Amino acid sequence: MAVETPAPEDTRAVAGRLAELLRPGDLVALVGPLGAGKTCFVQGLAEGLGITGPVTSPTFVLMRLHRGATPLCHVDAYRLSGAEELVDLGFDDWLQESVVALEWADTVCDALPPERIEVLIDYAVEGRVLRLRGIGPRSARIIERMKSDDDPRD
Numbered sequence: 094m095a096v097e098t099p100a101p102e103d104t105r106a107v108a109g110r111l112a113e114l115l116r117p118g119d120l121v122a123l124v125g126p127l128g129a130g131k132t133c134f135v136q137g138l139a140e141g142l143g144i145t146g147p148v149t150s151p152t153f154v155l156m157r158l159h160r161g162a163t164p165l166c167h168v169d170a171y172r173l174s175g176a177e178e179l180v181d182l183g184f185d186d187w188l189q190e191s192v193v194a195l196e197w198a199d200t201v202c203d204a205l206p207p208e209r210i211e212v213l214i215d216y217a218v219e220g221r222v223l224r225l226r227g228i229g230p231r232s233a234r235i236i237e238r239m240k241s242d243d244d245p246r247d
């Protein structure tokens with residue numbers, strides 16, 4: 094599904110709706126240029142998962158775990174050497190215990206499980222455009238749900 098978000102709070106609101114459908118083991122793979130709004134989207138995820146407290150870019154710490162009813166593991170692959178380093182850091186363990194939001198997912202393709210939600214963020218004339226795609230059966234169902242929630246005929 095594609096949705097235009099004129100302002101940061103719109104991006105956070107879309108993420109908040111997605112968050113309601115997530116549980117530990119789900120991966121949100123974020124792709125988009127610097128400043129597109131990947132961290133902004135993760136802030137919306139955190140809010141939707143009921144996590145309080147600030148969510149800032151984990152570029153330098155690589156990973157930050159936000160505790161809550163549904164824990165959120167926020168990862169930034171920007172400074173990683175590649176997929177292997179992500180796996181060495183414990184990527185699979187994080188995914189066992191939490192929802193994982195991964196910025197710069199395209200730089201670590203080889204480490205990504207086949208089941209994931211891809212969020213592509215790009216600049217638009219006004220604000221941003223978000224493209225959400227469910228890869229794998231569970232993720233596809235989640236995106237279908239978001240789409241039908243969007244449809245006033247349902």
Ligand SMILES: Nc1ncnc2c1ncn2[C@@H]1O[C@H](COP(=O)(O)OP(=O)(O)O)[C@@H](O)[C@H]1O
Nearest residue numbers: 098099100101104128129130131132133220221
């Ligand atoms: N529609 C929008 N959605 C998301 N962020 C937006 C939007 N419009 C403006 N912004 C701004 O763009 C910046 C996005 O920064 P950030 O989320 O850190 O990007 P990234 O993590 O992709 O590098 C923020 O300063 C945010 O306020």
Ligand SMILES: [Mg+2]
Nearest residue numbers: 131132150196
């Ligand atoms: Mg960021």
